Amino acid sequence: MALPPPRASGSTRVVWRPVHRDSDVTPALRIASEWSWRFIVVVAGIALLAYGLSKVSEVLIPVLIAALVAALLGPMVTFAHGRGVPRPVAATVVLLGAIAAVAALITLVGQQVADGFAQLSDQAVEGVAEVERWLADGPLELSNQAVSGYVAQAQDALVANRSTIVSGALGFAVTAGHVVAGFFIALFTAFFFLLDGRRIWSWCLHLLPQAAQEPVDAGARASWLTLIHYMRATIVVALVDGIGVAIGAAILQVPLALPLGVVVFLGAFVPIVGALLAGTVAVLVAFVAHGPVTALLMLGVVILVQQIEGHVLQPFLMGHAVAVHPLAVILAVAAGATLVGVVGALFAVPLVAMANTLVSTIASDGDAPEEVREIERSDAPLAPDKPAPTPVSGEDGSGRDGGAQHGSDRGDGAAAEEGKR
Structure with missing residues (x-):
């Protein structure tokens, strides 16, 4: 940093102003500083976004699950719609079929667990006794008194933490309620993703600048x-x-x-x-x-x-x-x-x-x-179609939605024709 020379004699006031020289900062340091503040801004933005999403996790998680379900079932809906089945009917049948399959699997597994639980509980008691014998007669060579002491300590720990166990059970009940609510959110979201996924994406895409849309x-x-x-x-x-x-x-x-x-x-x-x-x-x-x-x-x-x-x-x-x-x-x-x-x-x-x-x-x-x-x-017949083209400016809201819907139908037909070829 250099200081300018004083004014000529006779002037009533002398002002000293520092002069900054970019040459005093090395190019490497300048580049590093520019990258650093940009990196800090990006990290702060990501942290702020993550904080905001964490506050709506009970809604965000079901929506993400619905996206996975739509990705799995969407090709089947598009395939059926391309062969003449109305899209609402295709989405309903495919989604209900998936739910029925999962429900049947859960019922079958529940019956298996109920039938084998009594036998497994008896075997668990025998297994615990076998572990006690192994601790006494195995390489550890623990005495029966030591093994009994460890078992007693475990029982005492369970008794001492009864309140924690009960509170955990209550917390599980609350969590189960959230899971049920999340299930219905995911169910309805997945249905609308399957039904109007392209229109939803088209609307989101139109929020971006025109140059970034493609x-x-x-x-x-x-x-x-x-x-x-x-x-x-x-x-x-x-x-x-x-x-x-x-x-x-x-x-x-x-x-x-x-x-x-x-x-x-x-x-x-x-x-x-x-x-x-x-x-x-x-x-x-x-x-x-x-x-x-x-x-x-x-x-x-x-x-x-x-x-x-x-x-x-x-x-x-x-x-x-x-x-x-x-x-x-x-x-x-x-x-x-x-x-x-x-x-x-x-x-x-x-x-x-x-x-x-x-x-x-x-x-x-x-x-x-x-x-x-x-x-x-x-x-090609199963791939997701492109969203509807951007509507002409000046159209009203109904025209925009209608254009998106017709674009979706045209996209389904094009995908079906390409699959036939």
């Missing part, structure tokens, strides 16, 4: 195709995992084989770690029912199923369209579970896959990745 539209449609492909592959992988564990449990005569398969099926929706963690339930049941040898065999079945998933099913079904590096999957699942819990672990990978496709498409001026274009070509 690339964002291309990126969003490519991301939606990625989500559709991801949900299909995940369903197949989860079915194989669940059936494999159920068959292994049945061969080893482990009780509750079908419910254990359903637990693994649900756990497989969290990639890499979900099915493995759910498989530990089967190992524990095998240990309680038949001892450590059967438990080790059950563990081998779970590991074998995981190897088939990781080295055969995932690469073949997922392909490059939703390929996310295993390290990114683990980090995304861990971050989601840490921030939001089980829900975060469930949505982490599909959100990362969609974000990857969205950014890649927008960065390439609206050109979707080649892998996504291959999905769009192969699934």
Whole structure:
């Protein structure tokens, strides 16, 4: 920083003003400072957005679940509508059919659990006695008094924490009420996504500046195709995992084989770690029912199923369209579970896959990745249609909605014709 020379003699006042020289700041420091404040603004915006979303999580989570359901069932609705079935009828039948299938599965599993619970409880008592004998006669060589002391301490701990257990049960009841409310929110949201998904997206797209609509539209449609492909592959992988564990449990005569398969099926929706963690339930049941040898065999079945998933099913079904590096999957699942819990672990990978496709498409001026274009070509009758074109300015609200609806119908017909060709 330099100071200007004083005024000439005879002047009544001398003012000293500092002179800033950009040359005093190195280019590297200037660039770093510019990136730093922009990064701080972006992080602050993301944090503010996350805080706002956390306040409406009871609505946001059902909406996200509805999006997954729409991605899974939407191609079937579009397929039926392209063959002459009215879209409201197609959406209603497909959604009710999915609900009926889930209800039948829950009923079957409930009957299996009710029938096998008495036997499993008796085996659990025998398993606890066997563990006590192993602690006394095994490598630890604990005395009977020590084992009895540990059991007494566990019982005392349960008695001392009765209030905590009761409050936890009450909290579970409140959570169950939220789950029921969230179920109906997700149900109705999924129905309207299936019925008017293109009109909803068209309305959202029109909120953006005209110049941004085309690339964002291309990126969003490519991301939606990625989500559709991801949900299909995940369903197949989860079915194989669940059936494999159920068959292994049945061969080893482990009780509750079908419910254990359903637990693994649900756990497989969290990639890499979900099915493995759910498989530990089967190992524990095998240990309680038949001892450590059967438990080790059950563990081998779970590991074998995981190897088939990781080295055969995932690469073949997922392909490059939703390929996310295993390290990114683990980090995304861990971050989601840490921030939001089980829900975060469930949505982490599909959100990362969609974000990857969205950014890649927008960065390439609206050109979707080649892998996504291959999905769009192969699934032409099932692919989501483009939203209706932007209405001419000056139209009223009814004309805008009507144009969107007619555009949707034309898009369905075009998709059907392309599928026939």
